[in-house]
Amino acid sequence: MKKYSVDSLAPGMAFSKNVYIGNNNLLVNAKMPLKVKDIENLHKWNITEVESEGELIETKINTASGKKIFPDVIKLYKNIMENKKKVEDTYSDLLNKIRMIFSKIKSSNYLDDSKLSEVIDVLIHEVEKRKPLYLTQILRGAHNDYLYSHSLNTTIVSLIMGIELQFPQEKLSELAKAALLHNVGMLFLPILITTSSSKFSKKEFLIIKKHPLLGYKVLYNDLKTSIKVADASLSHHENFDGTGYPRGLQGYDIDEYPRIIAFGDMYSSLIVDKEYRNKFNPYFALREIMALNNIKFGPNLMRVFVSSFSLYPIGTFVRLNNNVIGVVVDCNDEYKLRPIVKMLFNQNSDNVGTNNVIINLLDEKKLFIKEVIVDEELEKKVQNEI
Ligand SMILES: [Fe+2]
DSSP: OEEEEGGGOOTTOEESSOEEETTTEEEEOTTOOOOHHHHHHHHHTTOOEEEESSOEEOOOOSSGGGOOOOHHHHHHHHHHHHHHHHHHHHHHHHHHHHHHHHHHHHHHSOOOHHHHHHHHHHHHHHHHHHHHHHHHHTTSOOOSSHHHHHHHHHHHHHHHHHHHTTOOHHHHHHHHHHHHTTTGGGGGSOHHHHTOOSOOOHHHHHHHTTHHHHHHHIIIIISOOOHHHHHHHHHTTOOTTSOOSSSOOOGGGSOHHHHHHHHHHHHHHHTSOBTTBOOOOHHHHHHHHHHTIIIIIOHHHHHHHHHHSOSSOTTOEEEETTSOEEEEEEOOTTOTTSOEEEEEEOTTOOBOTTOOOEEETTTOTTOOEEEEEOOHHHHHHHHTTO
8 A cells, every 4th residue: 555645635636546544444435535524534534544455547427526636836935835934034135134235324424335235135146046936025015114125126127127137146136226225305394294195295205206306316316226226216206197296207217127126116015014004905096007108107018017927916805716715826928827726615615724735727617716806804804824
């Protein structure tokens, strides 16, 4: 008899011969797919292995809870889980470094270039290697120090776009520097206004509107950055149609860096709670940005933004046409409407808990995403499972 670890089992799997638990207790007959309940019971009974003389065979059954399982997708999901902690740690380490860099800028007008380069090198390497995980990481809610996490999140989004645009390494570094420092002017405004998550009053907004020019002056005059980095601070609130500030620039008169950074700036701001509105889930954040195509962003970079993200970004809750509820755990780059979904509830609304039921919509042609679900409680409950 061969032994199979319970961790490697998933609903829908079947074996060519009967499957037994320990002393020849039959778990499931040959060629019969395992059900969610079978696996739940094994966990409940603390059984770690099952036995069979047969091999694992691929099988398709009609219940959603037993959709065909693809070992490569399970491997991919396990890989995501393993790397999640690593990404969390790196993210919080980067956040600390950014906090220190900013505090030196504020207290002594000094830019620690070597620390900044360290942050940038790690970021480029990490985003190139683990883009989906970083997209998920930035969705993990507001941090106490919004200015730092906002700068980091904006940079992650900007880098994703820069990579999609196939920027060479040097240009990626400059873009990252510009993105990390784009809001540096905020450091010199009253902290009560810059840290508030309420809607700005007219008077407060007039003060906030000073940060691009203030940032430009600090970066270019005091910290001696390149003009392109300083300009990204000056121009990141300009709009493609000329309605932005401070100069009301239009179209391609706005440099490429601030136009890229504006995507990160807006995305990063939409995905956190504010006092006057709830955070947008990634799908709706993307839609909100797409709706501002002609006003704020312009067509060329919008294409890059949409293609480097996904219509159903990782972390989006979806309902499939067979009523299964799941969360998007990875994307199929060429097929944005058909991501990879981890099932949370089967079509009978049973919670499938920690069982790894993964549905690759690229292979499941009869299934499609019927709707995006916005459910904060659900989100909180499963956030740690993604
Ligand atoms: Fe800004």
